[in-house]
Amino acid sequence: MGDTDHACAQYTAAAKQGSLDTISKALDSMHSTFKRDTRLQNILSAPILSDPDKKQIIAELQKSTGAAQDKTQTLQHFLETLAENNRLGLLDGVCEKFGTLMSAARGEVEMVITSAAPLDQKVVRQLENVVGKSQYVGQGKKLKVVSKVRQTFLSSA
Numbered sequence: 399m400g401d402t403d404h405a406c407a408q409y410t411a412a413a414k415q416g417s418l419d420t421i422s423k424a425l426d427s428m429h430s431t432f433k434r435d436t437r438l439q440n441i442l443s444a445p446i447l448s449d450p451d452k453k454q455i456i457a458e459l460q461k462s463t464g465a466a467q468d469k470t471q472t473l474q475h476f477l478e479t480l481a482e483n484n485r486l487g488l489l490d491g492v493c494e495k496f497g498t499l500m501s502a503a504r505g506e507v508e509m510v511i512t513s514a515a516p517l518d519q520k521v522v523r524q525l526e527n528v529v530g531k532s533q534y535v536g537q538g539k540k541l542k543v544v545s546k547v548r549q550t551f552l553s554s555a
Contacts, residue, residue, distance in 0.1 A: 456477045
């Protein structure tokens with residue numbers, strides 16, 4: 399199973415429990431932790447983690463979400479399943495894919511603007527307004543703008 403499969407399984411379990419918002423917030427928080435602590439991914443991918451190590455990692459990951467444990471039992475069971483199958487290394491990707499599923503459930507359409515240099519906010523707002531009114535977004539949906547800078551565009555010119 400890949401990141402997407404694990405994210406779908408977590409999404410389905412959370413939907414059945416009626417805890418999508420709680421799990422979404424917890425996974426968003428966890429994803430932020432991954433971005434801040436780059437060593438965490440190496441630790442989670444270590445093939446020699448003992449069962450006590452895995453339990454301690456799961457407890458620390460749950461603390462990082464800031465959610466009460468009784469509200470994230472689904473998340474705890476999911477983390478335990480990943481740990482038992484030595485799949486904790488996939489957790490960063492799972493958090494990202496779960497976010498994509500939640501965006502789709504909320505009716506959000508993502509528009510990624512990639513440029514060689516940071517764009518002026520006025521230009522970004524103009525693009526957002528034009529695309530937001532187009533058929534691309536559709537009625538009842540919300541446009542989510544992500545601006546990325548890829549400086550390799552400059553070096554390849």
